[in-house]
Amino acid sequence: MPIDAAKALAAEPRSGEIAWNAKDVQLYHLGIGAAANPDKHSPATDPDELRYTLESRLHVLPSFATVAGAGSPGVISGLSMPGVEVDLARVLHGGQSLEIHRPLPVEGRATATSRIAAVYDKGKAAVLVMRTEVADAHGPLWTNDAQIFVRGEGGWGGDRGPSALPHSRLRSSGGTPTEPVDGEPDRIVERPIREDQALLYRLSGDWNPLHADPEFAKVAGFERPILHGLCTYGITLKAVVDTLLGGDVTRVRGYATRFAGVVYPGETLRIRMWRRDGEIRVAVSAVERDDAPVLADTIVQHS
Incomplete structure (x- = not known):
């Protein structure tokens, strides 16, 4: 069996040193559309955008x-954990959650410790939850959960887990993450995606050919390369913060979300936001495909 749930869950955590600097942060921000103001009359040197791109204000x-x-350990690294041996073309990023323990520094060096925290048997697919805890010399920085959906790898009679994809260790003050949001959004914004957005974003470290190679995308069942789910994730958080x-x-x-659909470079994201006590609920769709859902069950918790 390509996925040995017991072996994956029993495996020792993997730890490694990670480091980043201002250039890495700037590249990431550009990869999620910073300075590409949708208002054509606003320059890239808008002070609000320079907070993301200029080292003196970063x-x-x-x-x-x-x-x-x-x-940093995530989807692809999770596929190399003990007990996991799957075809990359069958893998989709199902969801992502993030807990922030302290504001992230512009430059840093830390230890990332990762493990498979859960394995679920969904029948026709398996879901792996890859948990990564990151701490520096001053203590914990963040905890990341990546939900990895592997098509065709279920059916061994294991724990089915939650009825939906495992969402997050976050808990909404307004109910469970799968509850629909009532009422008109407090804000709606649109964010155009550049045709080369995936090629720029992948320079931050996600080299999955699904986002760059047309032939690989076809093998995986897509008409052309798709945008990284985590790129949409970053674009959405930036819109909420701004x-x-x-x-x-x-x-x-x-910040937690479920990846409900794909985004193709060149499309436009419609981001709807609802304020709640201590959190913001968000729904994201693709404008050109009749508002096809892209991110669902999305929550940003804030002070």
């Missing part, structure tokens, strides 16, 4: 944690 969007160290959190990245305490 702050770090918390979703940078998903790429810090240019290969519109509802006053541009203050340090207010973000947690």
Whole structure:
């Protein structure tokens, strides 16, 4: 069996040193569309965008944690854990959650410790939860959970887990993450995706050919390369921070989502936001495909 759940769960955690600097942060921000203001009349040197791109004003969007160290343990590294041997073309990123323990520094060196925290048998697929805890000399920085969906690898009679994909260790103050949001959104913004966005984003460390190679994308069942789910994840958090959190990245305490659909470079994201006590609910869709869902069950917790 390609996935040995017992072996994966019993495996010793893997630890490694990661490091990043201002250039890594700037590259990540550009990879999620910083300075590409959708208002054509606003220059890339808008002071609000320079917070993401100019080293003298730089702050770090918390979703940078998903790429810090240019290969910080995540989806692909999870596939090399003991008990896991699968075909990369069958793998999809099902969801992501992030807890921020302290604001991320512009430059840092830390230890990342990762393990398979859960394995679920969904019948026609398996779901792996890859948990990574990162700490520096001053203590914990963040905890990352990546939910890895592997098509065709279920059916061994294991724990089915939650009825939906495992979402997050975060808990919504307004109910469970799968509850629909009532009422009109407090804000709606649109973010165009560049045709080369995936090629730029992958320079931050996610080299999966699904996002660059047309032939590989076809083998995986897509008409052409798709945008990284974590790129959409970052674009969405930036939109929330910029519109509802006053541009203050340090207010973000947690961020979780389920990847509900794909995004193709060149499309436009429609991002709907609802304020709740201590959190913001978000739904993201692809404008050109009749608002096809892209991110669902999305929560940004904040101070």
